[in-house]
Amino acid sequence: MSLIPFRTKRSTGMEGGALATLADFRNEMNRLFEGFFSRPTAFTPSWLEAGEPGQWMPAIDLSETDTQIRVRAELPGIDPKDVDVSVSGDRLVIAGEKKSCTEESGEGWSHCESHYGAFSRAIPLPESVDPAKVTARSDKGVLMVELTKSPSSTSRKVPVLCK
C-alpha cells in the first residue's frame, strides 16, 4: 500500500538535494504505514495471529499456488540453528531468538534500533498442509518455508455427470 503514487528517482530526474530527501521521507512513511496496517500488533485477535505480548514478530510474505504455500520471513542476524519451524494443521509457527552481540562482547549500545530476544509467530495458512512435506531454508537473513497442500485440501476439478 502506498500513500502516494510514486515514480522512480530516475524517471523523475531527482539527483540529490531536497527533492531526494523528500523522496526518502515519503518512502519511509509508506513503509511505516505498510507495517502499521499489515503487521500483527498487540491488538490483533489471538485467533488470527498468535504471539506472546511484548514480543517482536518478524515480517512475512505469504503466497500460494494450486499445490504449494510459500512463506518468507525476514530474520536478519538470526542463526538458522536458533530458528524453530513447526507445522500443525493449517498453522505454521516460526519461533526463535535473536541474540545481541553485546551479550557476548560485554560492550554497550550507543544506539539501538533492532529487535532482540525471543520471538514467536503463528501464521494461519490458507489451507491444510502435509506436515511431512515442509522444507525450510535460510539465505542472507531471509527464511523461506515451502509447504505442500494436503491432498484433501488441494482443489480439484469435479466433473459434472449427465444422465
Next chain:
Amino acid sequence: MATITKTEDRAAAPARPETALTYQPNVDICDGGAEVLIIADIPGARTDGIDVSFEDGVLSLHAQVPARDLPGRCVRQEYGVGDYRRSFRLGDDFDASQITADYRLGVLTIHVPRRAAVRPRKVEVRAG
C-alpha cells in the same frame, strides 16, 4: 569528541540501476572503545550489491535487494522490497582508511576503528 551522527540519506545519483524504493535499514551502533560497530539489518541483499564508502567525512552504505520472486497468488505481503541506503557523519577521531565491513545472515557490520592516538588505553601502575 568522537561522534557518529546520522545524516540525510542522499548522495550523488546512483551509477547503476536500483529499485524504485529506498529504505533506511535499522541500525545499531556499538561502542567498543578501540572501534565502533555499525550494525545494519539488510536481509536479502545481494552480496555483490553492497557498497560501503567514505567521502568528505560521511560514511555511506548502499545495498541492492533483488526483486522478490514469489510464484502464485500473494496472500500477505508485509515488507517491501527496495534498496537500503543510509549515511553517517564521522568525527575526526576515526581512522577512515581502516574501515572494514562484513555481511553475514542478512546483517552488515561495519567496523570503524578509532585513531590510535585517541583510543582508550589502560595505564599500568608500577609498584614503588
